[in-house]
Amino acid sequence: MRRFALTVIVVALFFAGGTLRADSGTDATARNQNFGPSSAPAADVPATEEKQAVAADAAASADKTVKEKKQETLQVIQDTKLETEKAMMEAEKALLEKQKLDKEARLKEQAAEVAQKESEILKKEAVDNRDADAAAKARQLAEDAERLKKEAESKKAQSSLAESKAGLAQQMIEANQARIDALRAELLGIKKDQSLKRGLLARGIAVLLVILGGLLFFVLLKIGIAQLEKLLSREEVIRESEQVLRLKTMLKIFQWAGTIAILTTV
Numbered sequence: 001m002r003r004f005a006l007t008v009i010v011v012a013l014f015f016a017g018g019t020l021r022a023d024s025g026t027d028a029t030a031r032n033q034n035f036g037p038s039s040a041p042a043a044d045v046p047a048t049e050e051k052q053a054v055a056a057d058a059a060a061s062a063d064k065t066v067k068e069k070k071q072e073t074l075q076v077i078q079d080t081k082l083e084t085e086k087a088m089m090e091a092e093k094a095l096l097e098k099q100k101l102d103k104e105a106r107l108k109e110q111a112a113e114v115a116q117k118e119s120e121i122l123k124k125e126a127v128d129n130r131d132a133d134a135a136a137k138a139r140q141l142a143e144d145a146e147r148l149k150k151e152a153e154s155k156k157a158q159s160s161l162a163e164s165k166a167g168l169a170q171q172m173i174e175a176n177q178a179r180i181d182a183l184r185a186e187l188l189g190i191k192k193d194q195s196l197k198r199g200l201l202a203r204g205i206a207v208l209l210v211i212l213g214g215l216l217f218f219v220l221l222k223i224g225i226a227q228l229e230k231l232l233s234r235e236e237v238i239r240e241s242e243q244v245l246r247l248k249t250m251l252k253i254f255q256w257a258g259t260i261a262i263l264t265t266v
Contacts, residue, residue, distance in 0.1 A: 084176040091169035098162040105155035112148035115141045221258045
């Protein structure tokens with residue numbers, strides 16, 4: 001319906017112009033040549049351009065700030081991932097070291113127990129047989145058993161230290177993972193804000209273009225109607241003919257119909 005109304009308006013304007021040229025003759029044609037399109041009032045172009053430039057600079061600065069924030073967030077996420085991988089390697093290394101130390105400590109304890117038992121056996125034989133060599137071997141085995149026990153305790157202490165290092169590395173991994181999750185949520189928020197702003201900007205531009213298009217059609221319609229009314233009006237004629245009055249009435253009707261159609265479209 002809107003396209004049909006606009007089409008009817010344009011056809012009627014051309015029809016009215018053709019009828020007028022047929023009735024007016026040479027004088028109307030000469031008068032038509034003297035008329036030129038009316039010019040719109042001049043606006044303050046420098047001030048408008050300056051405002052547009054300031055708005056464009058502000059938008060570019062905001063866009064740059066958002067891009068820099070996004071890039072910084074991505075860089076922090078990448079650095080945190082590298083730290084997490086390093087902590088995971090340290091935790092794995094500490095756990096392997098703990099397993100190795102625990103195994104060595106058990107072996108030392110078992111060897112100490114064997115040496116202690118052999119020392120007790122030899123000590124009993126030395127007492128029963130009054131054997132000095134057996135007594136010396138028993139003392140040596142007892143010393144070896146004590147030394148092995150101390151080494152086992154040292155291995156256990158080292159194992160506890162390795163377990164603590166693994167625990168600290170695991171805590172760092174968990175903290176880094178939580179930080180990465182928070183940064184990803186922040187990055188997602190930035191992307192959502194960008195999408196929302198772009199959507200609002202696109203809708204605003206579309207609305208502005210529609211309004212400007214409607215204003216352009218309205219101005220063109222008004223100028224066309226005004227030019228046709230000037231062509232219909234003659235200074236030397238006291239009373240206008242019925243045909244001229246009918247054409248003017250049709251022009252007014254077309255102007256109102258076109259205005260309504262433009263407003264409805266916009």
